[in-house]
Amino acid sequence: MNESHITFLPEGKTIIAAPGTRIIDLARLTGIDIPFTCGGKGTCGRCRVFVRKGMETLGPLSEAERGLLSPEEVTCGVRLGCALWSPVDGDLVIEIPEVQAEQLKIHTEGATIAIELDPTVKQYIIHNPGFKAKNLLSYEQLILDGLKNEHRLEQASFNYKALHELSKRAANHQDEALALTIWNDEEILSIDSHPKDGPYGIAIDIGTTTVVCYLLDLKVGKVISVSSASNSQAIMGDDVMSRIAAVTENQDNLFKLQMAVVESINRLIRDCCDAIGIAPMDIYECCCAGNTCMQHLFIGLSPQALGFFPYRPVIKRGLTVTARCLHPPLLMNLQGKIYLLPSIAGFVGGDNVAVQLIVNHLDSKSDIKLILDIGTNTEMALADSEGVVVCSCPSGPAFEGMHITYGVRGVIGAIERVSVTPGVFEVKYKTIGNNKPVGICGSGLVDAVAGFIQSGILQRNGAFKTDVDTPRLRTNTNGEREFVLAWKEETDIGRDIVIRQRDVVEFQKAKAAIQAAYKILMRKKGITEHQIGKIFIAGAFGQYIDPDNAITTGMLPPVPLEKIETIGNAAGSGARMVLISRKARREAEALAEKSDYLELSADPEFSLQFMQSMFFMSPQ
């Protein structure tokens, strides 16, 4: 079989691909986000990439490309990632122009946000420190005076290590220009000869499953390298609760879990640094967003109390820790700082605050906004002019393909799009990479269930009807009803791929949790669907679901589609934002402070609403 090497810039990651795999899917498999909002249909045009090598191996412009790309873009080698496929022969180098987004803009999936560059860590140059002057000032005072005179910095002071470096420079007695790296205009972290590279910073989105690391040049506020990998903590369980249980069972597991995530992150930092050729010691700040448990484990705080009511975190406010305090150490300058975004509750963490921050910047107009971050645990925030109410509900792993008979993650061959033609019950599906199907992933499941509802196959309580005339709906040898999505001959696994009754029930439980949660939030605020100005859907899964179908199932409230916006990995974007803007950091702290948390597990209304939400609405 022919193979080609596809390299993605600026990350510099290469994947070996079989011919005919779509570029946006290959990127996703290597952990790189190519933004799009149309589900890869070639209508949003947001997946523009530069083909830096191998254009000759690609086919001519698609219809979508001809419609969306300007002649100038075509000349420069711009194509749409959704319209490109790995070639039969020859290699490709694809550059994803995230860093070409205008300077000082946070790039999210759907938009860029303009913010003023004001990182917490900055470099200041003292051009003439005056070491050879004849006055009686200390070296420390000379530097502080220089900061005052050249930069109007009044509050800076040396940390111990920087003072140590200063004493060695004093011994040399040279009056050369100096580069000072200073945290928050307060603490001098290091003193070097000028010119000096950096300072650099990293933003990390610590997910339960995946960790993403962005390397930024803090001088210009740009992302210069991105890397992602699985969270190695998975060895102690796939979800948050099993990791908390591991620590409760054996205290030693706290260190093991911390070690695992720090090792994952350190590999990513190494990758990012190697790709660009910078030294990790020039990284002076690390901003992290994760759920409350991930943030606890990352800095070695026991998450045990998150395991029992009232799920009390050790700390909620934004936390700054000097890197040298962390054991095992992060791969960065040990004088630098680690900043963890504030959390709101035991199950609404810094990642949620980061998402809220991004939404606030994307949309300052709408009065009423609903934000969903859908996953094993779905976090939700409903904002109106009076404030924000947030909650968290256990939506289970169905959307990640778990607990579903033929469920798979978003791998090649996963059915990601499904439609069922009412009346004839004809099934159309699309798989990731257009390979033969191997199973169904979350977005496919939403489509399938919506298709069942619209075709009238399901009763309101979720049971398959018995009077539908199609060979696809059948009773299996165990007496369980099931619907065939793909016949054996079409699949890559030698079996029919079906959705069983129990899979529908799993889906119902997941969507009921989400539906009950937004209904209760809306009731608390006295808001109806019509009043919602905008719904923002964050998270990797959210990016791929069909909003229309999600509304059909009840997962999302019935609002006009133009009110729904997917914002992808907004947690990572928020972490980047607080890395390069002190104002954004203060905003995040304020957002967390003023978010009202609603504990659903203690709310009898939730149980009632959950049961009601198990039902589907009649097709419209």
Place this chain on the structure above:
Amino acid sequence: MNESHITFLPEGKTIIAAPGTRIIDLARLTGIDIPFTCGGKGTCGRCRVFVRKGMETLGPLSEAERGLLSPEEVTCGVRLGCALWSPVDGDLVIEIPEVQAEQLKIHTEGATIAIELDPTVKQYIIHNPGFKAKNLLSYEQLILDGLKNEHRLEQASFNYKALHELSKRAANHQDEALALTIWNDEEILSIDSHPKDGPYGIAIDIGTTTVVCYLLDLKVGKVISVSSASNSQAIMGDDVMSRIAAVTENQDNLFKLQMAVVESINRLIRDCCDAIGIAPMDIYECCCAGNTCMQHLFIGLSPQALGFFPYRPVIKRGLTVTARCLHPPLLMNLQGKIYLLPSIAGFVGGDNVAVQLIVNHLDSKSDIKLILDIGTNTEMALADSEGVVVCSCPSGPAFEGMHITYGVRGVIGAIERVSVTPGVFEVKYKTIGNNKPVGICGSGLVDAVAGFIQSGILQRNGAFKTDVDTPRLRTNTNGEREFVLAWKEETDIGRDIVIRQRDVVEFQKAKAAIQAAYKILMRKKGITEHQIGKIFIAGAFGQYIDPDNAITTGMLPPVPLEKIETIGNAAGSGARMVLISRKARREAEALAEKSDYLELSADPEFSLQFMQSMFFMSPQ
């Protein structure tokens, strides 16, 4: 020969002594200060000690004791240290009642200073942290609320390590009372179960030659143990300049010197802790006073720039460093703090500021005060209502017995008192321990030269006269003039102990430096001797000199004797004071800030005045 064991409490140090050695001298030899101001003549009464064991081996009360001790004191076993001698047979346990000075008083040689107890490190108890409450606050917030409600502390926050401890306590989910150790009402250093010992603090006087360590219970502000030893840095030279040179020669020596002094201090801390049975990990603050170079070396800052004009220190302001930053580490809680007193210049350090602090508290009345800390380097401060001018002058090691033909330190057998009867040139002397003389120490040298002046043996320029009729004044085989203090038969070294012409010159250089310095300070301020309200003499050597004789030589300005006060190791007292009083710490910072430093080495007036001061005044 009989021996007895003399043990000093509270230090718990034991010395093996030959019979007939005076207790205050034995104490001095073990590095323990028994305070006295009369030169051991039995008139000041400040050397009161408790005889805890062995009273039966001691003689009856001396005349001085009968005059000074109350019947109650005698009943309690109080004696004067200057009137007791090691017994021929049997052991003694002597308790030095420094810690019995009234609570919260800083004990100096001559007086106690009342200050309000307000250490930087304090323990606060949270009686009910509310871990089991049903609210949604974080554990951190519960503790901070407790500090606010129970102690009105508004500004405290957790350091990383304490947060870590908190997370482990959260896991236990017990609502027990907690003891928080907090620095400056700001930083929570540790969190423990209540009740909990401590916190403890140490004050260190880092001398070029000797290091003294005081262990204090910060809850009550009392000294509970004292220990002292030689500064192990002596392996790289006896004085500051040779240690600076060692670092300049080889950068590795910086670490070696730091290591040496930290090891010395750690041994002392261990001694203090063992004597009282406390754990070093309960020590949360260490306050240090030393000369600028010693302070630099202690925290590992290169002192090289102190070796060349303008003798610029790396840092002058008071410096707080977290113990964990120091490598090699100090034997204390690594979350605790190390505070270095502010310095004034490259050769006027934190020890001088500590002395100024003590003097300010001893005497707030006198308008005009002169403070001298006499040593190899003599620091001097002249204060009037407008401020303080300080300077430093190289007075050489003559007062420490160095560069003097028969010079010795204050060892047993050192001639410490000398008088020369005018006319007949009869010499009376007294040695430390009343042993046969082995040499002459600094205080003896001052007495001897004063005696020569008063007997008219010396010309004004310091040359021995040739027309004096006594066999003691002679020309030796090398043609050099010398004066015999003790004939061969009287000594323990089998030779005459003499003062040679060159020794007189050494003395002249030392006293000329001091005399020139105070004259220039007085001239700068426009002050005459008559206006001086008080002269304070700090330092070990200063405690032993005869002020009258010092005036005769010109070492001190001619003032009435009642205006002269010796204050012993005031640097150590000042370090203790800033350990238990934040107000005193702020005072020390203010004193350093407002002290004007006069650089004599760059002052042509000093060279001129130095030459003039080589001369002696005619005897009065």
